[in-house]
Amino acid sequence: MQDSHSERMNAAEGRAAGGLALVFAFRMLGMFMVLPVLATYGQELIGATPTLIGVAIGAYGLTQALLQIPFGILSDRIGRLPVIYFGLLVFALGAGVAAEAESIHGVIAGRVLQGAGAISAAVMALLSDLTREQHRTKAMALIGMSIGLSFAVAMVIGPLLTRAFGLSGLFWATAGMALLGMLIVALVVPRSTHPLSHRESGVARRELLTTLRNKDLLRLDFGILVLHAILMASFVALPLALVEQGGLARDEHWWVYLSALLIGFFGMVPFIIYGEKKRRMRRVLAGAVAVLLACELYFLLFGQSLRTLVVGFVLFFTAFNLLEASLPSLVSKVAPAAGKGTAMGVYSTSQFLGAALGGMLGGWLFDQGGLTWVFAGCASLSALWLIIAATMREPPYVTSLRLPLSAAALADAGLVQRLLGTAGVTDAVVVAEEAALYVKLDTEQLDRTSLERLIEAPSAC
Template sequence: MHDPHSERMSSGETRAASGLALVFAFRMLGMFMVLPVLATYGMDLAGATPALIGLAIGAYGLTQAFLQIPFGVISDRIGRRPVIYGGLVIFAIGSVVAAQADSIWGVIAGRILQGAGAISAAVMALLSDLTREQNRTKAMAMIGMSIGVSFAVAMVVGPLLTRAFGLHGLFLATGVLALVGIALVAFVVPKATAHTRHRESGVARGEMLATLKHPDLLRLDLGIFVLHSILMASFVALPLALVERAGLPKEEHWWVYLTALVVSFFAMIPFIIYGEKKRKMKRVLLGAVATLMLVELFFWEFGSGLKALVIGTVVFFTAFNLLEASLPSLISKVSPAGGKGTAMGVYSTSQFLGSAMGGILGGWLFQHGGLGVVFIGCAALCALWLAIAVTMREPPYVTSLRLPLSPQAMRETGLAERLKTVPGVTDAVVVAEEAAIYIKLDKEILDRTALERLVNPAPTACEA
């Protein structure tokens, strides 16, 4: 039998985390593969205009943004699996609709349906049901890595698949990936014996107002909104710039993205290590936003040849990947005890709204002003973000922790207030309906094992 207190993941936890990470990866692969090709191949569709291409790129973000929190709440009531199965079926139907479309409006309808399969919150909730407290962070990190890898793979595989099979084949492939996700949930992911109500991975409606009023969380929400707006707008412009300015055939774009993603992955790692080890994440964030602004201006002024566009794309993805990796970590640090799940829900909604806004804005700007105006618009968004990010405080370098409470500990009054006086503990809140306490702590000051003994002391001989 597996030791319930072991820090190592059990075989069931490993299956759950890897299976759900693959479900996430396949679904996001289906979303992202369209990005590098729709601006170039989509213009052959009936009724296509740059503005409508932009709408097709960002359309999934609209339904995703509005449905992901409600789907998470529904999964609390009817179960995680029905919501996940239903969401993947909707995604597959959207893929078929887009694959069968001969007009841009058919592709837009398919993308809207793809976004309606909003299963992110339900998947994270199922992960909480299937993993123990001490291993949940590792499991969530596996999902985070799977999303990053799927983005990198999509940038390369999308152009290759479209070159071989056209947009119809690309969308059919995304539908197949959704069906593979259903098979993974059915046959690989273990069955959960109970639902875990967990404020670190799910939205607590009572925390929503406080989250929406939190200044530093709002700055980070604006950040991810702008970051994904810039990503989508740039993918209206970049593929067209490679064709029109650099003369690179659309069938050859895959190597530009492959080069940029491989180089940028290794280039960003030292900055993440510096920010975390030296506790200078604000400096790293501001530097990355400023770099993103400068690279958009570089595209505008100098992006007329292949060499310049490739160099710019490498720098763009270095700054983008650095910010994409840093912002969720900052949300975790800044959110109050017991508020991380709600904060991440609002953050994800902001991200998807940014994707929708970026596609629509990028297409509109290109149609009315050309490539240069898209790059100028992206630089202006970065400047706005930079002006607001400068005012944020250096984040606290703390870890979120949830500990179940024994009946004896639950009877104690003032437990959270007493814990806040312990050096290294920055926040604590008891949630009676979960019989648990949520704590924010600095691991360099406070040892987790010592904290667990403080929260649930071993019974004395007379109590035993």
């Protein structure tokens, strides 16, 4: 008989993972497409100032940060699909408001409304409902890849769409993507017959205070906040630097982003492999933050020509891609066994807060002192992050699992103690109301099959 843990996803799981990855991708594509163009094309809007353009760039992050956890909790109560449909509709309405706006204030209002369609937690919870335990990590990884790909595509097609149809056309395309996402949910994603409420993909309010007290997690939350603050602030300045100092017409920026993202993506891969294989992710993380700091100083001191700016872009996106890929994995490693969903919820909230703060800070700094102030401000944030990252401990190299328990295993009072005494198990928690075990293990010392045999073994063994 084939091992159930080695078999592929079934058709329904494949449709769920692929469909929800597309929903995520289209939504994030619409969110990111404005980054490379708003600083240049936004100057034509009535009332536009660098500060307000920065607010427009990051405004979506504020409502995302405020609403994503409440929307996730709401999806546990009223169902995933109503929350997802509502969120996508609100996102589309926000894009429509921005598309029809003639002033920067209208675009800001549209971006705020877009952010209010905060469906990330509900989509991840639906994915958990529709996939088996052994395939859930792969399905979530597919969504993670779709987000990264959408960012790369947005950097290229955002300038191309805006060149062809203007900012209004760009926002209408964003609205269309949200409506297409609704169609995918309706026609492709299977219906869930057994909604789950568990601590791997959702926020557990009882775990929230513990998560906020965990210093290792707080370092990572601060890191993603700073990373996205730097990203948004940099995109207030970098498109303008390409025009003013690089002499590159705003319609031609796409090839710079495409080149930098492609080289940056392949450039980060060896460092990810090194960090995971050699178990040196702390060193890799600190090194990437140091490169980010060096990039901002490089832009500040040497970004006076197109050639030097392109070199800076390549280094910037190599460090950014590396950090964007590493941080969620580190959160998963550091989070307590039964607190992964809560830790990721706080992490995502920090990410969106960083986007909001970065856009506002970048616009204000540009108003005060132009490109110089923006790059200096981003360098200061990077330096602060580097100091905090240097105090981080090497993370445990473990895998988080949620395993359903049989009635006999659930009644085994010595289960947790027996597991914690086993080499390779670093944390284990039984959640009786879910009839499930949350466990963290080093797969180099203990594989899943051996763990399951250990769980079902009688306590007297």
